[in-house]
Amino acid sequence: MNKTNIKVGIPRGLFYYQFYPLWKSFFEELGAEIVLSDNTTRKILDDGVKKCIDEACLPVKIFHGHVASLKGKVDYLFIPRYTSISKKEYICPKFGGLPDMIRHTFDELPKIIDTEINLRKSNRNALKAAIEIGRYFSDDTDSIKKAYRKAMANYREFRQNVKNSTIPVELLGKKTAGAETQSKEEGSNRTLSNENQSNEAPLNIAILGHGYNLYDNYANMNLLAKLKELGSRITTVDMVDGRVIQEKSKLLNKKTFWYFGTKVLGSTFHLLDRDDIDGIIYIMSFGCGIDSFICDLVERKVRRTGSIPFIIITIDEHSGEAGLNTRIEAFIDMIRWRNNYENNISSYGQPVYLR
Amino acid sequence: MKITFPHMGNLYICVKALLDDLNIDYIIPPFSSKKSLELGTRFAPECACLPLKITIGNFLEANEQGADTVLMAGGCGPCRFGYYCEMHREILADLDVNMNVIALEPPDGDIKELLKRIRELTGGFNVFKIFNAVKNATKIAIAVDELERLTFKIQPREIEKGSVNSIYKQFRENVVKTRSSREIKELIKNTREKLSHVKINDKANPLRIGIVGEIYTTIDDYTSFDIQQRLGRMGVEVDRYVTVSGWITEHIMKQALKLPRDLSYAKAAKPYLGTMIGGHAQETIGNTVLYSQKGYDGVIQIYPLTCMPEIVAESILPAVERDYDIPILTLIIDEMTGEAGYLTRVEAFIDLLYRRREKTRVEGKYILSGD
Secondary structure (H helix, E strand, C coil): CECCCCEEEECCCCCHHHHHHHHHHHHHHCCCEEEECCCCCHHHHHHHHHHCCCCCCHHHHHHHHHHHHHCCCCCEEECCEEEECECCEECCHHHHCHHHHHHHHCCCCCEEECCEEECCCCCCHHHHHHHHHHCCCECCHHHHHHHHHHHHHHHHHHHHHHHCCCCHHHHHHHHCHHHHHHHHHCCCCCCCCCCCCCCCCCEEEEEECCHHHHCCCCCCCCHHHHHHHCCEEEEEHHHCCHHHHHHHHHHCCCCCCEHHHHHHHHHHHHHHHCCCCCEEEEEEECCCHHHHHHHHHHHHHHHHHCCCCEEEEEECCCCCHHHHHHHHHHHHHHHHHHHHHCCCCCCCCCCCCCC | CCEECCCCCCHHHHHHHHHHHCCCCECCCCCCCHHHHHHHHHHCCCCCCHHHHHHHHHHHHHHHCCCCEEEEECCCCCCHHHHHHHHHHHHHHHCCCCCEEEEECCHHHCHHHHHHHHHHHHCCCCHHHHHHHHHHHHHHHHHHHHHHHHHHHHHHHECCCCHHHHHHHHHHHHHCCCCCHHHHHHHHHHHHHHHHCCCECCCCCCEEEEEEECHHHHHCCCCCCCHHHHHHHCCEEEECCCCHHHHHHHHHHHHHCCCCCCCHHHHHHCCCCCCCCCCCHHHHHHHHHHHHHCCCCEEEEEEECCCHHHHHHHHHHHHHHHHHCCCEEEEEECCCCCHHHHHHHHHHHHHHHHHHHHHHHCCCCCCCCCC
16 A cells, blocks of 8 residues: 655755656655755755754755755655665765764754665665665555666666766756756756857866766856856766776775775776866865865876876865856866967977877 | 884884784884874875874884885775775875885785785794784783773872873883883883872862764874873873774774674664764764763764764764763864864863863752852
């Protein structure tokens, strides 16, 4: 028997950008009503900053803001405990402790669905977790399993589309048309399609970073759209094939034990092998524990091996948009000038670029 | 091959005992200082946690003295510590410092590779000798931690202020001059003897404070601005569950041998933090609960800036504070921390705890001095 008309609140933050298609079809299949928080806004960020402890990173603060905006509107809050989503790898301690952080930060919250998802030892735990979550909505194990299978199919299709160079926000946007009205207020004239919007030859720019930094247009101050306007084609880490990543990550002396670390380092090796990448941008949030190491390693690898321009953009709740614009424009200009005017032979002393 | 290793509080004593007994040539890096920190800060990533920066400094200073191999512990996450060895390797390589980093861990569970690394270190594989050396080193780690705990007990009660501190400081300096685990054991015994002669005030009823938080910053005196000894001199009895010996026996040995571990902290933390999320977050929460149950006056949490597990713990601690009515002070340390500001906060916290004691003495009525 399905219990209908249960409202599940999903905060639009952290793993939303990766797993929303899966959650959505799973809950809908079980007859639950999904209440998704709005796109990140100034108010959501401010609420999050007020509630969350100062030391947390920007995406966690934003997540707190989204939770605050859902408070009182839903029967359940869906904040699963994501311990691990890949073999022998973790995500981040903050993901593992997220439901506890939320629970002890807010008063009078709706009940939190905090089922642990831990695929560190076996992928089969995913189904187990799904059944546990499904119990909130249905007593029938078979229908939960069916919903899970359908959700997985939907998720795979989504990932495939991302791999074919579609930026996830676009896909997510299409599928949540109802909740999209609010997102129009800011940057509505900007589209994210991978078409060249500038008159100059397109540049291939690779962007590395956590999904919730890359695709949250408020957090990164519309970085992707800005790059598009400056005439670049964007490749993100999510567009690199998982098998390539696994293969390339074997080049590491010790494989990282973070899902994200392996993904980014593997992608970096792959990008360095490709000769059509014009520049690499790394977006990290200030104070991110994993980025502090991975970003440093990526920088070392890029600088050691190649002549690909590389820039790190650190974001936090104080980031100013003008500063970001200046840096991005300078970065793109530099690449263009180099392609147009530089003969790659320095007029004095050692050549600047060795290719 | 000249081996060196990072500093972490009294860890050098037990590593020294181990290497002495195995006849391995080594250099103990100079005690962590401002110089080590500055060196590390210059070369380590900006947002990395403080222990990475200080250990880089340790290695560079040891390298100046001729060390060419670094001995590091490994790990499998999710705390960043498990990837320290790789960061060290990369940073040293980019600095053109010719140092080999050996991580003592089975990579991907490969025990053979671990044994190979050990063989490389010891230049042979005498199981009996290695077993004995490890056993002795563990015993010494336990004895040193007991000694430290003894100073925590005596210091707030000493009549002549500073006497415990000078004995303890002398011990730490003299250890470096010993040549074998037996001599270290002897030295520990002598120091205990000396401590037992310190005149104490039996009637003292010092404040009791539990120290919780990330292992490195709580154990390492340089990093924590010597907080435990300072509190002792201020007449406060401190306690800390997380120790070097505890880390070796509970975390490494019992886990490797699959023996039952002391998980009382995990049980205490259960209502607040259900699972292990890496680092010492669960210990921090659980030990805070245990300290409150034992009637401690307050708890101080210390961790390095950007430490992921402790951030989770910090955001949960207010719930423990409320439920158990125990004041908690959180101190976050990085290379920019100023000593004066840090100590002012500690002193204010101590004052607050003294006032709270007065409060309870008047039969639960809120009467403070001056009323």
